[in-house]
Amino acid sequence: SASEKGGWSSFMAKEISEQPDAVTNTLRGRIHDGQAVVPELEAFGDDVLAGISRIVIVACGTAAYAGQTAKYAIEKWAKVPVDVELSHEFRYRDPVLTADTLVISISQSGETMDTLMAVKYAREAGAKAISICNTQGATIPRESDAVIYTHAGPEVAVASTKGFTGQIAALYLFALHLARVRNTLSLEELAEQVLELQAIPEKIATTLLQEDAVRQLAVWMTDSRAVLFLGRHVGFPIALEGALKLKELAYIHAEGFAAGELKHGPIALIEPGQPVFVVVPSPRGSAHLHPKVVSNIQEIRARGARIIAIAEQGDAAVLPFADTVFHIPLAGPLFEPLLAVVPLQMFAIELATAKGLDVDQPRNLAKSVTVE
Numbered sequence: 001s002a003s004e005k006g007g008w009s010s011f012m013a014k015e016i017s018e019q020p021d022a023v024t025n026t027l028r029g030r031i032h033d034g035q036a037v038v039p040e041l042e043a044f045g046d047d048v049l050a051g052i053s054r055i056v057i058v059a060c061g062t063a064a065y066a067g068q069t070a071k072y073a074i075e076k077w078a079k080v081p082v083d084v085e086l087s088h089e090f091r092y093r094d095p096v097l098t099a100d101t102l103v104i105s106i107s108q109s110g111e112t113m114d115t116l117m118a119v120k121y122a123r124e125a126g127a128k129a130i131s132i133c134n135t136q137g138a139t140i141p142r143e144s145d146a147v148i149y150t151h152a153g154p155e156v157a158v159a160s161t162k163g164f165t166g167q168i169a170a171l172y173l174f175a176l177h178l179a180r181v182r183n184t185l186s187l188e189e190l191a192e193q194v195l196e197l198q199a200i201p202e203k204i205a206t207t208l209l210q211e212d213a214v215r216q217l218a219v220w221m222t223d224s225r226a227v228l229f230l231g232r233h234v235g236f237p238i239a240l241e242g243a244l245k246l247k248e249l250a251y252i253h254a255e256g257f258a259a260g261e262l263k264h265g266p267i268a269l270i271e272p273g274q275p276v277f278v279v280v281p282s283p284r285g286s287a288h289l290h291p292k293v294v295s296n297i298q299e300i301r302a303r304g305a306r307i308i309a310i311a312e313q314g315d316a317a318v319l320p321f322a323d324t325v326f327h328i329p330l331a332g333p334l335f336e337p338l339l340a341v342v343p344l345q346m347f348a349i350e351l352a353t354a355k356g357l358d359v360d361q362p363r364n365l366a367k368s369v370t371v372e
């Protein structure tokens, strides 16, 4: 009903706007003396966490992109190899699991059958399982050794938004907790990352202020037949998520690519007028990657692509080559996904709205898929 939406045009619009609170709530009670301390992980004991040799993340849809994003942070901070697998692929290919493999499932609903089956399979094979979940008492957490709830609040819209940012926040807390227990970063380095995480809610709020500009672009792009998304490093899963959102909500053919892969195939798709969203890494934090992505932009611009850049505030290098720029506040390189995804979520909802579509209940989709 309209009152449940609290004045918003849709649950999805409401949930997008709730992301600052969602992340705040995910962090609450899990930071002590400037360090990430996740009480739920105490079920394991530090020695068990310190002895993990490998992490396998299983999830579907948007949750899998949260997992792909977290892989960069877990490997960087805690120095544990991470594989991210779609639950339904993992379960049916005889994966190698040992007692020192930790399986992390990510599921907003906690009821996705594919992911539940993957968790059951992993535990039967002797692995330990942690669940990242947004729904209290759901089936997947009950079937896991421990659960880190995201506390993003109920997500009603079929397409996940605050669920996603809450998942990344929870996974980063996990990664920082793990890095502390494993001694792979100094307490000072850890505290720096914790501060970055605590600054995210306010930065998401700032990013949300570009709604009108996003709407304008969406209205202008209502007739687009295909939209491409490019990203590199943590921007890559965000490109995939941006494309998924557009497929789900606006029924537009959308693909995400790793920017470095462009020259190995996707550049053949570029023709005059082709819209391409590019998630641009920070020129400060990712000084080695930034020029590479800017040169990708130049290459496709020269072939007629229309560039919509998601770039850090003050990034002057992209301006001459972009038709539109959405800015995100300065953040550490691993934290950019939590901001860069926001304009992509807003774009998908605005484009779907401009096309007159039901954004909360897209055709053919279910909020949680409880069959295999």
Ligand code: G6P
Residues within 6 Å of the ligand: 060, 061, 062, 063, 106, 107, 108, 109, 110, 111, 112, 115, 158, 159, 160, 365, 366, 367, 368, 369
């Ligand atoms: C469905 C939804 C997606 C969601 C996926 C995983 O397909 O339409 O938006 O990302 O399930 O859901 P989960 O509840 O496991 O995160």
